[in-house]
Amino acid sequence: MPAVQETIDQVRQIDVDQYKYGFETKIEMDKAPKGLSEDIIRLISEKKNEPEWMLEWRLEAYQRWLTMDEPSWARVKYPKIDFNEIHYYAAPKGTTGPKSLDEVDPELLKVYEKLGIPLKEQEILAGVEKTKIAVDAVFDSVSVVTTFKEELKKAGVIFMSISEAMREHPDLVRKYLGTVVPQSDNFYATLNSAVFTDGSFVYVPKGVRCPMELSTYFRINEKNTGQFERTLIIADEGAYVSYLEGCTAPQRDENQLHAAVVELIALDDAEIKYSTVQNWYPGDKHGKGGIYNFVTKRGDCRGKNSKISWTQVETGSAITWKYPSCILRGDCSRGEFYSIAVSNGHQQVDSGTKMIHLGKNTSSRIISKGIAAGVSDNTYRGQVSAHRKAENARNFTQCDSLLIGDKCGAHTVPYIEAKNSTAQFEHEATTSKISEDQLFYCLQRGIPEEAAIALIVNGFVKEVIQELPMEFAVEAQKLIGISLEGSVG
Amino acid sequence: MLEIKNLHARIAEDGTEIIRGLDLTVKAGEVAAIMGPNGSGKSTLSYILSGREDYEVTEGDILYNGESILELDASERAAKGIFLAFQYPVEIPGVATRQFLKVAMNEQRKYRGEDELTTPEFMRRVKEAAAELKIAPEMLRRPLNVGFSGGEKKRAEILQMALLQPKLCVLDETDSGLDIDALKIVADGVNALRSPDRAVVVITHYQRLLDYIVPDTVHVLYKGQVVKSGDKTLAHELEAKGYADIIEAAA
Numbered sequence: 140m141p142a143v144q145e146t147i148d149q150v151r152q153i154d155v156d157q158y159k160y161g162f163e164t165k166i167e168m169d170k171a172p173k174g175l176s177e178d179i180i181r182l183i184s185e186k187k188n189e190p191e192w193m194l195e196w197r198l199e200a201y202q203r204w205l206t207m208d209e210p211s212w213a214r215v216k217y218p219k220i221d222f223n224e225i226h227y228y229a230a231p232k233g234t235t236g237p238k239s240l241d242e243v244d245p246e247l248l249k250v251y252e253k254l255g256i257p258l259k260e261q262e263i264l265a266g267v268e269k270t271k272i273a274v275d276a277v278f279d280s281v282s283v284v285t286t287f288k289e290e291l292k293k294a295g296v297i298f299m300s301i302s303e304a305m306r307e308h309p310d311l312v313r314k315y316l317g318t319v320v321p322q323s324d325n326f327y328a329t330l331n332s333a334v335f336t337d338g339s340f341v342y343v344p345k346g347v348r349c350p351m352e353l354s355t356y357f358r359i360n361e362k363n364t365g366q367f368e369r370t371l372i373i374a375d376e377g378a379y380v381s382y383l384e385g386c387t388a389p390q391r392d393e394n395q396l397h398a399a400v401v402e403l404i405a406l407d408d409a410e411i412k413y414s415t416v417q418n419w420y421p422g423d424k425h426g427k428g429g430i431y432n433f434v435t436k437r438g439d440c441r442g443k444n445s446k447i448s449w450t451q452v453e454t455g456s457a458i459t460w461k462y463p464s465c466i467l468r469g470d471c472s473r474g475e476f477y478s479i480a481v482s483n484g485h486q487q488v489d490s491g492t493k494m495i496h497l498g499k500n501t502s503s504r505i506i507s508k509g510i511a512a513g514v515s516d517n518t519y520r521g522q523v524s525a526h527r528k529a530e531n532a533r534n535f536t537q538c539d540s541l542l543i544g545d546k547c548g549a550h551t552v553p554y555i556e557a558k559n560s561t562a563q564f565e566h567e568a569t570t571s572k573i574s575e576d577q578l579f580y581c582l583q584r585g586i587p588e589e590a591a592i593a594l595i596v597n598g599f600v601k602e603v604i605q606e607l608p609m610e611f612a613v614e615a616q617k618l619i620g621i622s623l624e625g626s627v628g
Numbered sequence: 629m630l631e632i633k634n635l636h637a638r639i640a641e642d643g644t645e646i647i648r649g650l651d652l653t654v655k656a657g658e659v660a661a662i663m664g665p666n667g668s669g670k671s672t673l674s675y676i677l678s679g680r681e682d683y684e685v686t687e688g689d690i691l692y693n694g695e696s697i698l699e700l701d702a703s704e705r706a707a708k709g710i711f712l713a714f715q716y717p718v719e720i721p722g723v724a725t726r727q728f729l730k731v732a733m734n735e736q737r738k739y740r741g742e743d744e745l746t747t748p749e750f751m752r753r754v755k756e757a758a759a760e761l762k763i764a765p766e767m768l769r770r771p772l773n774v775g776f777s778g779g780e781k782k783r784a785e786i787l788q789m790a791l792l793q794p795k796l797c798v799l800d801e802t803d804s805g806l807d808i809d810a811l812k813i814v815a816d817g818v819n820a821l822r823s824p825d826r827a828v829v830v831i832t833h834y835q836r837l838l839d840y841i842v843p844d845t846v847h848v849l850y851k852g853q854v855v856k857s858g859d860k861t862l863a864h865e866l867e868a869k870g871y872a873d874i875i876e877a878a879a
């Protein structure tokens with residue numbers, strides 16, 4: 140309830156500049172020269188002090204990538220990216236890796252404070268009502284700090300940057316990296332495999348319920364820099380973890396590339412809940428600038444009775460190309476995808492999921508809410524398939540689109556394929572407009588137009604918002620209101 | 629309080645004139661009933677009063693407390709105290725009734741430069757008003773009007789009116805769909821709001837409601853005009869004889 144009120148307040152407060160995270164921080168950076176080559180990859184690997192096998196893996200990916208073409212099947216349009224105009228590594232000077240909080244450059248801490256990300260453990264502990272959230276803060280190419288590491292360690296949970304994990308837990312990383320999203324998976328994933336810089340690593344051991352929410356906060360700051368994040372989360376047998384991801388970037392005229400790979404692995408009876416609130420800079424109202432968000436996220440329900448649930452709130456980026464998926468390999472495993480994708484101005488969203496049923500008695504659920512305003516394009520693209528052996532596979536898909544104004548587009552592209560006759564797939568899709576009646580009704584009660592739209596839209600997405608952890612739910616509702624600012628009139 | 633002078637209005641989209649030179653004055657403290665055959669323009673008048681943009685005023689004026697409100701948008705008119713209980717209340721999926729109420733109350737307060745209500749104060753008021761109207765607390769948690777029965781929707785409208793404390797209340801066929809007990813509860817709710825600084829406009833087809841909410845004046849609307857005005861006895865006459873005579877006289 141208060142969240143909606145806050146949404147409205149928030150919408151009120153913003154003037155012309157809607158994107159409040161658009162500030163740039165002047166900080167001395169250590170940058171690789173522009174362009175991509177084996178030497179650059181060696182440099183990244185060296186900066187990160189990686190084991191030899193990692194470098195080889197990267198180089199292999201690079202060779203593969205050179206033979207690949209950018210995919211063109213998504214309903215998005217953009218000028219060709221010049222991959223040699225990008226810096227593939229940028230780190231605040233003197234940060235070779237994460238340190239303890241008191242060692243982090245105070246300027247950097249200020250950035251996160253300004254973004255509203257809690258990094259100070261004491262402060263969080265002092266607030267009685269607040270639940271604890273451990274944060275891994277990634278600034279351009281490196282993780283600058285990871286909080287609550289000690290406390291998590293006591294529970295046996297490993298939560299650190301992937302660069303650090305490569306040094307401290309090489310066996311675990313080597314065992315799982317690239318096993319869900321193979322090196323050669325797709326153009327952007329292969330590029331990521333070659334040049335990924337940082338991201339988070341989580342391992343929750345057998346039978347452990349992670350004692351707090353884990354989260355990674357990504358910030359792209361440096362100009363002309365690509366961010367290639369790599370995240371790997373493993374929930375061992377019977378383990379549970381809830382993980383949140385947030386992201387913002389400064390306002391710039393040039394487009395910037397974010398090509399992440401996220402791999403989740405759930406073993407027998409394990410559960411992973413992965414939530415994203417994506418708020419990359421979307422570009423200005425003329426469609427200039429903004430992040431190209433080309434992301435490969437996939438979860439592998441490897442064990443029986445395992446469960447992976449993706450929840451995403453996508454409000455930012457000039458272009459979003461993203462399909463968090465589940466491979467339902469283990470018998471009786473379950474995959475879920477809850478999505479809110481908001482597009483306004485000139486934003487283009489092509490997002491959805493894949494549910495690949497391989498094991499017996501596997502089930503999946505897809506709830507997608509697309510909201511298009513301005514002259515944006517919003518596409519849901521989803522695939523549900525049942526393998527020959529996937530007896531009794533079940534899927535329920537519900538795909539709702541809401542249009543605000545008449546210059547935007549919403550599209551639904553479902554692919555359904557069942558190779559087993561016992562599969563039961565249900566698909567429901569609706570497209571609606573905010574009705575004049577609803578709007579007038581709200582206005583008549585004294586609710587001004589923008590607040591009314593925020594209210595109606597928050598009602599429309601409620602089913603998905605409920606899936607988010609409390610703190611993020613409030614944030615997400617605010618964000619949706621802000622993203623739709625200026626969508627009427 | 630309300631002065632409508634020679635009002636002409638049409639549907640913005642196709643230019644069809646619906647209100648054709650309508651005059652009506654309602655004083656503070658007064659209860660005015662508007663009656664008239666189906667399609668005569670009663671609901672349209674209520675929409676135009678409250679600022680719905682589907683209609684265009686082409687001539688005449690609407691004065692509220694002496695000032696023209698034609699330039700104000702619907703939310704501003706609402707915040708200034710004009711309330712419309714809809715003939716067909718609208719469903720807002722996913723938005724809990726209580727949440728909607730809180731947003732509406734606070735938006736109006738904000739417009740008037742008042743502080744927002746604290747949550748406990750808001751809860752206290754809602755509970756009290758809901759109890760008066762015999763609305764179960766569970767209903768306040770349900771999305772506004774979604775799946776409400778016809779009578780529940782009407783009661784929810786009156787609940788909103790009670791909480792928003794408007795100055796000019798327009799009730800569009802609030803009695804339709806109400807059972808006998810509900811009719812009495814709703815009428816009590818409206819009567820509780822009657823005060824010297826508040827006016828009520830009741831749009832209805834039946835004398836039944838006017839037995840409970842006794843009007844000071846009764847007006848007959850026909851083809852977008854007030855063709856006859858009188859006191860409460862006019863409603864009784866209509867109940868007995870129908871509109872035929874009046875329509876004939878007007879033609």
Ligand SMILES: Nc1ncnc2c1ncn2[C@@H]1O[C@H](COP(=O)(O)OP(=O)(O)OP(=O)(O)O)[C@@H](O)[C@H]1O
Pocket residue numbers: 639646664665666667668669670671672673682715
């Ligand atoms: N937006 C619209 N588009 C088309 N016709 C309209 C529109 N609004 C009103 N009308 C027409 O204007 C006339 C008056 O309608 P209105 O709803 O005001 O009647 P009413 O007096 O409230 O009738 P009832 O007693 O049946 O509720 C009707 O003929 C109606 O069809």
Ligand SMILES: [Mg+2]
Pocket residue numbers: 670671672715800
């Ligand atoms: Mg009517």
